[in-house]
Amino acid sequence: MKVGDLVMFIDEGTYAKWFFGQFGVVELASEKTRSCRVKWLNPVKYFNSYTSISDFGWDKFEVCSV
Numbered sequence: 001m002k003v004g005d006l007v008m009f010i011d012e013g014t015y016a017k018w019f020f021g022q023f024g025v026v027e028l029a030s031e032k033t034r035s036c037r038v039k040w041l042n043p044v045k046y047f048n049s050y051t052s053i054s055d056f057g058w059d060k061f062e063v064c065s066v
Contacts, residue, residue, distance in 0.1 A: 001029050001036055007061040009038075018046045019054070023064070027053070034058045 001007070005026045009019040024038035035057050043050035 001026060001058050001061070001063060003027065003029055005029075006064045007036075007038060008064055009056070009060055010062045011056075011060040015056075015060070018044055019060075024054075029058075036061070 003026050007024055007026060009015075009022045009024070012020065022040055022042070022044050024040040026036050027039050028037040030036070035055060037053060037055050038061070039053050040051070043052045044054070
């Protein structure tokens with residue numbers, strides 16, 4: 001995973017209720033921690049507000065090819 005990749009949230013665990021199937025672009029990626037910061041294409045409603053940026057592990061995403 002690298003900066004600029006288009007990704008989709010695929011994890012069906014705790015955060016699926018809010019993020020499953022959402023698309024974003026990787027803004028930061030760390031190979032050391034295997035985590036990334038994603039800017040969502042559309043803000044995601046998370047509890048009572050909206051978020052446009054989230055940090056998750058790489059295993060929560062699928063890289064989309066064009």
